[in-house]
Amino acid sequence: MAVGSFSAGLSGLNANSTYLSVIGNNLANINTIGFKSSTVSFMDLVSQNVGGSSINPMQVGLGVVTGSISPVFSQGSIENTREATNVAIQGNGFFVVKDPNSGGLAYTRAGNFSFNSDGVLVSPDGFRVQGFTQIDPLTQEIITTGQAGDITVPPGVLREPVATTNFSTRTNLNSNAVAGDVFTTAVQIYDALGSAHMVTVTYTKDAAPGAWTYEMTVPGEDIVGGTAGTPQAIFTGGTVQFDANGKLQTLNGGAPADVAITTAAWTNGAAASVLNWDVLDANNVTSLTGFDSASATSSINQNGSAAGMITSISIDSAGQIIATFGAGQTIPVGALALASFNNPKGLVKLGSNRYGESQAAGVANIGTAGTGGRGTLIGSAIEQSNVDIATEFTQMILAQRGYQANAKTITVSDEVLVDTLQLKR
Numbered sequence: 001m002a003v004g005s006f007s008a009g010l011s012g013l014n015a016n017s018t019y020l021s022v023i024g025n026n027l028a029n030i031n032t033i034g035f036k037s038s039t040v041s042f043m044d045l046v047s048q049n050v051g052g053s054s055i056n057p058m059q060v061g062l063g064v065v066t067g068s069i070s071p072v073f074s075q076g077s078i079e080n081t082r083e084a085t086n087v088a089i090q091g092n093g094f095f096v097v098k099d100p101n102s103g104g105l106a107y108t109r110a111g112n113f114s115f116n117s118d119g120v121l122v123s124p125d126g127f128r129v130q131g132f133t134q135i136d137p138l139t140q141e142i143i144t145t146g147q148a149g150d151i152t153v154p155p156g157v158l159r160e161p162v163a164t165t166n167f168s169t170r171t172n173l174n175s176n177a178v179a180g181d182v183f184t185t186a187v188q189i190y191d192a193l194g195s196a197h198m199v200t201v202t203y204t205k206d207a208a209p210g211a212w213t214y215e216m217t218v219p220g221e222d223i224v225g226g227t228a229g230t231p232q233a234i235f236t237g238g239t240v241q242f243d244a245n246g247k248l249q250t251l252n253g254g255a256p257a258d259v260a261i262t263t264a265a266w267t268n269g270a271a272a273s274v275l276n277w278d279v280l281d282a283n284n285v286t287s288l289t290g291f292d293s294a295s296a297t298s299s300i301n302q303n304g305s306a307a308g309m310i311t312s313i314s315i316d317s318a319g320q321i322i323a324t325f326g327a328g329q330t331i332p333v334g335a336l337a338l339a340s341f342n343n344p345k346g347l348v349k350l351g352s353n354r355y356g357e358s359q360a361a362g363v364a365n366i367g368t369a370g371t372g373g374r375g376t377l378i379g380s381a382i383e384q385s386n387v388d389i390a391t392e393f394t395q396m397i398l399a400q401r402g403y404q405a406n407a408k409t410i411t412v413s414d415e416v417l418v419d420t421l422q423l424k425r
Contacts, residue, residue: 005409005410005412005413006410006413006414007062007063008061008062008063008064008406008409009063009406009407009409009410009413010063010406010410011045011062011063011064011065012063012064012402012403012405012406012409013403013406013407013410014066015042015064015065015066015402016399016400016402016403016406017403018040018066018069019040019066019395019399019402020396020399020400020403022038022039022040022069023392023395023396023399025038026038026387026392027387027389027392029385029387030385030387030389031384031385032110032353032385033110033111033112033353033382033383033384033385034076034108034109034110034111034353034382034383034384034385035076035109035110035353035385035386035387036071036072036073036074036076036109036385036386037071037072037385037386037387037388037392038069038070038071038072039069039070039072040066040068040069041066041067041068041070042064042065042066042067043064043065043066043067044061044063044064044065045061045062045063045064045065046062070345071344071345071347071349072386073092073344073345074386075090075091075383075386076109076383076384076385076386077383077384077386078090078378078381078382078383078384079381079382079383079384080380080381081112081380081381081382082380083112083114083380084312084313084314084315084379084380085113085114085115085121085313085315086111086112086113086379086380086381086382087111087113087315087319087336087377087378087379087380087381087382088111088377088378088381088382088383089109089111089338089369089375089376089377089378089383090375090376090377090378091374091375091376092340092344092373092374092375093338093339093340093369093374093375094107094108094109094338094339094340094341094344094355095107095108095109095110095111095129095130095336095337095338095339096129096130096131096148096337096338096339096364096366097123097127097128097129097130097354098127098128098130098150099127100126100127100128105130105357105364106127106350106354106355106356107339107347107354107355107356107357107364108123108353108354108355109353109383110123110353110382110383111377111381111382111383112124112382113129115153118152119152119153120150120151120152121150121151121152121153121334123353125352127354128150128151129150129151129336130148130149130150130151130337130366131148131149131151131319131321131334131335131336131337132144132146132148132149132334132335132337132368133149133150133151133152133333133334133335134146135332135333137165138165138166138303139166139303140162140303140331140332141332142320142332142334142335144335144367144368148337148366151321151334151336153310153313153321153323153333153334158307158308158309159307159308159309159310159323159325160194160307161190161192161193161194161304161305161306161307162190162194162303162304162305162331163190163191163192163270163273163304164189164190164191164273164275164302164303164304165273165274165275165276165303165304166275166276166278166302166303167187167189167199167275167276167277167278167300167301167302167303168277168278168279168281168287168300168301168302169185169187169201169287169297169299169300169301170287170297170298170299170300171183171185171201171203171287171288171289171295171296171297171298172288172289172290172291172293172294172295172296172298173203173205173212173240173242173288173289173290173295174290174291174292174293174294174295175209175210175242175246175290175291175292176292177205177295178205179205179206179207180204180205181204181205181295182202182203182204182205183202183203183295184200184201184202184203185200185201185203185297185300186198186199186200186201187199187201187300187302188302189273189275189302189304190302190304190305190306191266191268191270191271191273192270192271192273193266193268193269193270194305194306194307195266195268195270195306196306197218197219197222197266198218198219199216199217199218199234199275200216200217200218200231201214201215201216202214202215202216202217203240203295210241210242210243210244210246210249210290211239211240211241211242212239212240212241212290213237213238213239213240214238214239214240215233215235215236215237215238216233216234216235216236216238216261217231217232217233217234218231218232218234218263219231219232220232221267222266222267222268223263223264223265223266223267224264224265224266224267225264226264226267232264234261234262234263234264235259235261237252238251238252238259239251239252239253240288240290242288242289242290246289246290246291246292247286247289247290248279248286248288248289248290251279251288256279256280256286256288257279257280258276258277258278258279258280259276259277259279260274260275260276260277261274261275261276261277262274262275263275278301305329305331306329308325308329309325310323310324310325310333311324311325312324313333314379314380315336315377315379315380316377316379317369317370317376317377317378317379318335318368318369318370318376318377319335319336319337319338319368319369319370319377320332320334320335321333321334321335321336335368336368336369336377337366337367337368338366338367338368338369338374338375338377339364339365339366340364340365340367340372340373340374341361341362341363341364341365342361342362342363343360343361343362344361345360345361346358346359346360346361346362347361348361
C-alpha cells in the first residue's frame with residue numbers, strides 16, 4: 001500500500017502544482033486589458049478494489065487529476081480612457097479581429113483599438129477590427145446584414161457629399177387659422193456637389209374647415225432658368241385636408257402618402273435633385289396635424305450632407321462609429337461587429353488577448369451590439385481584467401496547503417517503506 005500512496009501523493013503534487021500555475025497566471029495578468037481569469041477543478045482517479053467481507057465496496061483511491069481549467073467570463077471593471085477609438089463590452093460577446101497575413105479570424109474582449117497609417121481600425125498588434133461599413137443610400141444607415149469586413153475611416157480625408165433624397169417635417173397647422181393665413185417652414189437640402197439650398201414650404205389656409213393649400217419653392221438664383229430674388233416653384237397645387245380630429249385625411253386629393261419632387265438642374269452645375277417628402281413615418285403616422293395650436297414645425301430631418309473633413313469620431317452603445325465633420329455634422333460611418341458563442345468557455349486561448357474557435361465553443365454568431373444576446377458597448381473605455389486579488393490569494397493558500405499535504409504523504413510513505421525493508425534485519 002505504501003507504493004500506492006506514493007502514486008496518490010505524486011498525483012496530488014502534480015494537480016496542486018497545476019493549480020498554482022493557473023493562480024500565478026491569473027495574478028500575472030491582473031492588469032491585462034480584457035483578461036478573464038481561470039479556475040481549476042479536480043477529479044479523483046479510479047479506485048482499486050481491495051476485497052474484504054463488507055457488503056459495501058472496499059476501494060482505495062489512486063489519486064487525483066486536473067479535471068478542467070476553465071475561463072471565468074464575469075464582467076471586468078470599466079475604465080474611462082478618453083480615447084475615442086477605445087471601446088469596452090458590457091455583457092456578452094467578443095470583438096472580431098482578422099490576421100492581416102493569414103486572414104484568419106480571432107476574438108477578443110480587449111478594445112484598446114486605434115487607427116493605423118491607412119486609416120484601418122486595428123488592435124495594438126495590427127489585427128484588423130471587423131465590422132460593417134456599407135451605407136444604405138436612402139436612409140444613410142449602416143447595413144449590418146452582410147459579411148463583416150475591415151473598418152476604414154481615414155481621419156482628415158475629404159468626405160464626399162451626399163445628395164439629399166429624403167426629407168421630412170413635423171408640422172402642425174392651426175385649426176383656428178382664417179382664410180388667407182400663411183405659414184412657412186424651410187428645409188435645407190444638399191445637391192450632388194454638396195451645395196446647400198433652402199426649400200421653403202408655404203401653407204395657405206382655405207375657407208373650408210381643415211383645408212390648406214401649399215407649394216414648395218427654392219431661390220430663383222439657385223435653379224437653371226430661375227430669376228434671382230424671385231422664389232422658383234418646384235411643387236405647386238398641393239392640397240391638405242384634416243378631419244374633425246385634426247388628423248390628415250387627404251393629401252393632394254388622395255390618401256396621405258409620400259410626395260415625389262423633382263427640381264430643375266442647379267446653376268452650380270449639379271444635376272437636378274429627386275426628392276421624397278416623407279409624410280408617413282415607419283409606423284404609418286403622418287407628419288402633418290391640424291390641431292388647435294399655433295402653426296409650427298417641431299422637427300426637420302433630411303439625409304444629405306456637404307463635403308467635409310472628418311475631424312473626430314465616437315462609438316455609441318450600439319457599436320456605431322459616428323464621424324463628425326464640417327460644421328458639426330455627424331454621420332455613422334461604420335459599426336463594430338460582435339461575436340457570441342453557445343459555449344464561450346470552449347474557446348482556445350491564442351495569447352495576445354485573443355481567443356480562437358473550437359468545436360467545443362460552437363459556431364460564432366456575428367452581428368451588432370445589443371442584438372441576439374450580445375452586450376452593449378461603452379465608447380472611450382476599456383474593460384479591465386476580472387482577476388480578484390483576494391480570491392486568488394485565498395486559492396493560493398489552499399493550493400499551497402494541498403501541495404504540502406501531498407508532499408507529507410510521500411514523506412510518510414517513504415518512512416513506512418524504510419521500516420518495511422528493515423523488518424528482515
